[in-house]
Amino acid sequence: MAEDVSFDQARKRVDELILLLDQYSHQYYVMDQPTIPDEEYDRLYRELVELEEKYPTLVQNDSPTQRVGGALLEGFSKVQHDTPMLSLDNAFSKEELQEFDQRISKALDSAYAYQCELKMDGLAVSLKYEEGKFKQAVTRGNGTEGEDVTTNVKTIRSIPLNLKEPLTLEARGEIYMPKTSFIALNQKREEQGAAVFANPRNAAAGTIRNLDPKVTASRNLSVFLYSLPRLEGKAVDSQSGALNLMDELGLKTNPERRVYESIEDVWDFVEEYQNKRSDLPYEIDGIVIKVNELTNQEKLGYTVKAPKWAIAYKFPAEEAETRLQTVEWSVGRTGVVTPTAIMDAVQLAGTTVQRASLHNVDLMKEKDIRLGDTVVVRKAGDIIPEVIKVVKDKRPDDSQPYDYPTHCPVCGSELMHLEDEVALRCMNPACSAQAKEKLSHFVSRNAMNIDGLGERIAEQMYDEALVESPADFYYLKKDQLLKLDKIADKSAENLLKAIENSKENSLERLIFGLGIRHVGTKAARLLAEEFLTMEGLRQASKEQIEAIEGMGEVIAESIRAFFALEEVDHLLKRLKEAAVNMEYKGKRKEEIEQKTTFFTDKTIVITGKLEKFTRSELKEKLVNSGAKVTGSVSRNTDYLIAGEDAGSKLDKANELSIPVLNEQQVLEEIDE
Ligand SMILES: NC(=O)c1ccc[n+]([C@@H]2O[C@H](COP(=O)([O-])OP(=O)(O)OC[C@H]3O[C@@H](n4cnc5c(N)ncnc54)[C@H](O)[C@@H]3O)[C@@H](O)[C@H]2O)c1
Ligand SMILES: [Zn+2]
Numbered sequence: 001m002a003e004d005v006s007f008d009q010a011r012k013r014v015d016e017l018i019l020l021l022d023q024y025s026h027q028y029y030v031m032d033q034p035t036i037p038d039e040e041y042d043r044l045y046r047e048l049v050e051l052e053e054k055y056p057t058l059v060q061n062d063s064p065t066q067r068v069g070g071a072l073l074e075g076f077s078k079v080q081h082d083t084p085m086l087s088l089d090n091a092f093s094k095e096e097l098q099e100f101d102q103r104i105s106k107a108l109d110s111a112y113a114y115q116c117e118l119k120m121d122g123l124a125v126s127l128k129y130e131e132g133k134f135k136q137a138v139t140r141g142n143g144t145e146g147e148d149v150t151t152n153v154k155t156i157r158s159i160p161l162n163l164k165e166p167l168t169l170e171a172r173g174e175i176y177m178p179k180t181s182f183i184a185l186n187q188k189r190e191e192q193g194a195a196v197f198a199n200p201r202n203a204a205a206g207t208i209r210n211l212d213p214k215v216t217a218s219r220n221l222s223v224f225l226y227s228l229p230r231l232e233g234k235a236v237d238s239q240s241g242a243l244n245l246m247d248e249l250g251l252k253t254n255p256e257r258r259v260y261e262s263i264e265d266v267w268d269f270v271e272e273y274q275n276k277r278s279d280l281p282y283e284i285d286g287i288v289i290k291v292n293e294l295t296n297q298e299k300l301g302y303t304v305k306a307p308k309w310a311i312a313y314k315f316p317a318e319e320a321e322t323r324l325q326t327v328e329w330s331v332g333r334t335g336v337v338t339p340t341a342i343m344d345a346v347q348l349a350g351t352t353v354q355r356a357s358l359h360n361v362d363l364m365k366e367k368d369i370r371l372g373d374t375v376v377v378r379k380a381g382d383i384i385p386e387v388i389k390v391v392k393d394k395r396p397d398d399s400q401p402y403d404y405p406t407h408c409p410v411c412g413s414e415l416m417h418l419e420d421e422v423a424l425r426c427m428n429p430a431c432s433a434q435a436k437e438k439l440s441h442f443v444s445r446n447a448m449n450i451d452g453l454g455e456r457i458a459e460q461m462y463d464e465a466l467v468e469s470p471a472d473f474y475y476l477k478k479d480q481l482l483k484l485d486k487i488a489d490k491s492a493e494n495l496l497k498a499i500e501n502s503k504e505n506s507l508e509r510l511i512f513g514l515g516i517r518h519v520g521t522k523a524a525r526l527l528a529e530e531f532l533t534m535e536g537l538r539q540a541s542k543e544q545i546e547a548i549e550g551m552g553e554v555i556a557e558s559i560r561a562f563f564a565l566e567e568v569d570h571l572l573k574r575l576k577e578a579a580v581n582m583e584y585k586g587k588r589k590e591e592i593e594q595k596t597t598f599f600t601d602k603t604i605v606i607t608g609k610l611e612k613f614t615r616s617e618l619k620e621k622l623v624n625s626g627a628k629v630t631g632s633v634s635r636n637t638d639y640l641i642a643g644e645d646a647g648s649k650l651d652k653a654n655e656l657s658i659p660v661l662n663e664q665q666v667l668e669e670i671d672e
Helices: 007-030 038-054 094-107 179-191 200-208 213-217 239-249 263-279 294-300 361-367 432-443 455-463 470-475 489-502 507-513 521-531 534-539 542-546 553-563 566-577 586-595 615-624 648-655 663-670
Strands: 078-080 114-120 123-130 133-139 145-147 169-176 222-231 257-260 284-291 310-314 319-331 336-348 351-357 374-378 386-390 424-426 603-607 628-630 639-642
Touching (some): 007 038, 094 284, 094 294, 094 310, 114 239, 123 200, 179 200, 239 257, 257 263, 263 284, 284 294, 361 386, 470 566, 507 534, 542 553, 615 628, 615 663
Parallel strands (some): 603 628
Antiparallel strands (some): 114 257, 319 374, 374 386
16 A cells, blocks of 8 residues: 555656556557456556655656546547547545545535436547537547547447537537447457457447448447537536537437435435446446536636546446356357356356356466366456456466367367467368358358358258258259248249259359358459369468468468368368369459449448439449348348438438448449
8 A cells, every 4th residue: 555655665666557557558548458457457547646646746747647548549630629538537435425525515615416427438539510510520539639530430320410400519428339239249259260349448449440431330339428518609507408408409418317416315326327237238337427517617627637526436346256167168150169167156246157258269378277266257237257367376286277179069170270360260161050151151142142042041951951061952852942931842943943053153152152261252263263173272282372462371271271171071072073163264253353342242221312313323333233222121221321301211220220321422332
């Protein structure tokens, strides 16, 4: 504790803390990938505050206690804020809230109230409107300067492009990622072998500060606005008034808020939401308490880092220790093999926890996790519990390093740990956990393109044990097809005909259809062009593959690993016996190039009045670039393209969180 340290000791420790906190902040704010839990960061930060309070001469200008946020990312233009975007002081207990209230009451001689709001765990953004029109969005950045993220923010559907009144104003708030989207995004990233985001806040920050607006559009972000630092032609006199006005203007605010006169009532609100926390569809990490009257706020003023009229109560860390019994390995649809910890049951955040994510083999190795270890598990709100560390002091004497699996727990084939991945992967396309995915990929439009044989039928065929590996499609008989739902005489014949026709496809479709890791349509075409036959590709050396423009070690290794599998040998033999073509027929080249656009395989609805084209002209363009244009918005719709006066379809799309694009954005995607 700070009380017993000498000045010299304190000076050394302050330097060390600044260095540590700077490193962690860089990971957190700039890379969006924190390397330690927030609680740990907050603990070090508090230690620094205490030392600086005890020895004020040790306060350095560049101390994290004197600065907001982190460095700005390259690639975005920098924008100066009109007024600084500050951080908030924290409280971690009821006592600290009471101390805050005492400071307020001492500084004010008039009555005051508190506006209580949820502390959204996202990233702060400033939105500028001129005469009611959305103009610019900027991140908080280092507090005085932020990154211009206007293009990305435009893809967030809850941010209106037009206000309900033509006012000029600046609104600030928090962009966040709903829990379900966060979990889905991480699952996808885990399957792809990419690094997962530590929490929704880092995911939201990484998404907004992505150089590709398509990525942002695809990730379902939302916003709650909570302040109006600039407002022309209208006035409000309180925080609650500002929130209500924003509601009227169509700026989305969080309805979960209340005004109280006493800090005791504020505490009840805090406890209420601590209990409700896990039921909310978004992550919160505390409650923000703000003096409500703007005149009182002005009187109280600011420190260099935060307003003195507000405080953030942070919910306590939800961590517990327990013993690791065993590790369960499971295979996902793309073959990624992921570890789950099975532990002695422990109470955590109001629920009994026995399973927790270990994320991937690399993280396990890094933490040197062993069976019988005492581990720390953490659960933030609704987020899947995770093992964050091992308590090494409690490790049993006879502990042995963990014995990692070498073979797939489902099919027994050898697991690969590919160069660029953090996860283990089963490469066997016939592995039952992946078989369905592989089968529907094989028949899909950019692969063998078998008319009338979509994902659903492929899966049904698998369930009925008609097909197990892609080669089985070519051995199907009519009476087998008649067993399937909704397949009658005529459609069975059509299906067989379509399967037969697909035998003539050029090689690149087959290569792509095999679903070799990292081999997309473009790589498949380059490989077909280069090696001309399947046999040629099978025999190609790593060096030969790497010699192709745009291909590197990662793809080459993945291809070599694929062809080394016995199952693949067998698959190719059976395809060949069924007379499936294995040669490159150059003429398909242009067709494939044209088909892999942004809109390929997307289901799109067009609505409203367009500027440059009629709806049917735009439809034709989209269809030419591989999209399916339908009339009504459903869960399967990928994008809504909305022109002027778009009505109920737009509402429906918003309700279903479907990305909305305007005509201009579409044209930019289509005409290179
Ligand atoms: N794990 C790490 O390595 C690491 C590194 C750096 C920072 N951090 C974490 O970041 C926190 C510090 O970040 P910070 O400076 O952004 O402070 P903060 O997140 O604790 O609080 C300030 C922010 O709260 C947000 N906010 C959410 N709801 C709000 C509302 N209703 N009204 C007003 N503001 C609201 C705003 O974005 C505001 O900028 C620390 O608590 C720490 O846990 C972690
Ligand atoms: Zn397997």
